[in-house]
Amino acid sequence: MFLKGKTAVITGSTSGIGLAYARAFAAEGASVVINGFGDAAAIETTRGELAAASGAAALYDAADMTQPDAIAAMIERAARETGSVDILVNNAGVQHVAPIDQFPDDKMLAIVQINLLSAWYAMKAAVPHMKVAGWGRIISTASAHSLVASPNKSAYVMAKHGLAGLTKTVALEVAQAGVTVNCISPGYVWTPLVEAQIPDTMAARGLTREQVMNDVLLAAQPTKAFVTPEQVAALALFLCRDEAKAITGANLSVDGGWTAM
Numbered sequence: 001m002f003l004k005g006k007t008a009v010i011t012g013s014t015s016g017i018g019l020a021y022a023r024a025f026a027a028e029g030a031s032v033v034i035n036g037f038g039d040a041a042a043i044e045t046t047r048g049e050l051a052a053a054s055g056a057a058a059l060y061d062a063a064d065m066t067q068p069d070a071i072a073a074m075i076e077r078a079a080r081e082t083g084s085v086d087i088l089v090n091n092a093g094v095q096h097v098a099p100i101d102q103f104p105d106d107k108m109l110a111i112v113q114i115n116l117l118s119a120w121y122a123m124k125a126a127v128p129h130m131k132v133a134g135w136g137r138i139i140s141t142a143s144a145h146s147l148v149a150s151p152n153k154s155a156y157v158m159a160k161h162g163l164a165g166l167t168k169t170v171a172l173e174v175a176q177a178g179v180t181v182n183c184i185s186p187g188y189v190w191t192p193l194v195e196a197q198i199p200d201t202m203a204a205r206g207l208t209r210e211q212v213m214n215d216v217l218l219a220a221q222p223t224k225a226f227v228t229p230e231q232v233a234a235l236a237l238f239l240c241r242d243e244a245k246a247i248t249g250a251n252l253s254v255d256g257g258w259t260a261m
C-alpha cells in the first residue's frame with residue numbers, strides 16, 4: 001500500500017476511467033475524493049467500497065467542472081478533510097460529435113470547460129498544496145485526440161490538444177518542486193462515454209451500430225481491441241511511484257498502436 005497517507009482527487013470518477021483510477025489508488029491505501037454525476041445511492045455505495053478498500057477516507061464532492069469556484073472549493077475541502085492534496089487526476093470529460101458547421105455552440109463550450117478549463121482551475125488550486133508538501137503528482141486523461149484528429153470532433157480535439165499543452169507548461173513550472181505533471185492518452189476505452197457517442201456517429205456518418213464499432217472506433221486501433229479502464233489506471237498508479245519521478249511533461253499513449261500509424 002504505497003499510497004498510504006496520501007490523498008488523490010479524481011475529477012469525473014463516478015464511472016468509467018475515473019472510477020478505475022479511484023479504485024487503483026484506494027487499493028494502494030490512498031484517501032480518495034471522487035467527483036462527477038450519477039445516481040446518489042450508487043455513488044454512496046461506490047464511496048463506501050473505496051473507503052473499505054483503502055482503510056482511509058473516501059469523500060464524494062459534487063463539484064460541477066464548469067464552475068471554477070466549485071473546483072477550487074473541492075480541492076480546499078480535500079485538503080481540509082484529509083490533510084493534503086497529493087495527487088490530482090483531471091479526468092472529467094464529455095463528448096459531442098458533429099461537423100463544425102452543425103456543431104452547437106453550447107456543446108462546444110461545455111466540452112472546453114469540462115475537458116480543458118477544469119484542469120487548469122484544479123491545477124491552480126492544487127499546486128500550492130503540492131509545493132508546500134514537496135511532493136505531488138498531476139495526471140490528466142487526455143486522449144489519442146490530443147495527438148491526432150478525427151472528423152466531427154473539433155471541440156474535443158481542440159480541448160485535448162490544449163490539455164497536452166497545459167500539461168507540458170505546468171510540468172516545467174513545478175519541475176524542481178517534487179511535482180510531476182503528465183497526461184495519459186488512451187485510444188478507445190470501453191466506457192459509457194464511448195457507448196454514448198455511437199448514436200451521434202451513426203447519424204453523422206450514416207452508419208449502422210456495427211459499422212461504427214468496427215469501421216470507425218476500432219478502425220483506428222491496430223490491436224482491434226478496446227483499451228480497458230484498468231489498463232489506464234495501472235499507468236497512473238505507476239506515475240505515482242518514486243521510480244517515475246523523472247517522468248514529467250510527458251504525454252503517454254495507451255492506444256493499442258493508434259498514434260503509431
Ligand code: NAD
Nearest residue numbers: 012013014015016017036037064065093143188189191193
Ligand atoms: P464516462 O462518461 O464514463 O466518465 C466521465 C465522468 O465525467 C463521469 O464521472 C461524469 O459524471 C463526469 N462528468 C461529466 N461532466 C461533468 C461535470 N460537468 N462536472 C463533473 N463531472 C462531470 O467517460 P470516460 O470514457 O471514463 O472518460 C473519462 C475521460 O477519459 C474523459 O476525459 C475522456 O475524454 C477521456 N477519454 C476517454 C476515452 C474513451 O474511449 N472512453 C478515450 C480517450 C480519453
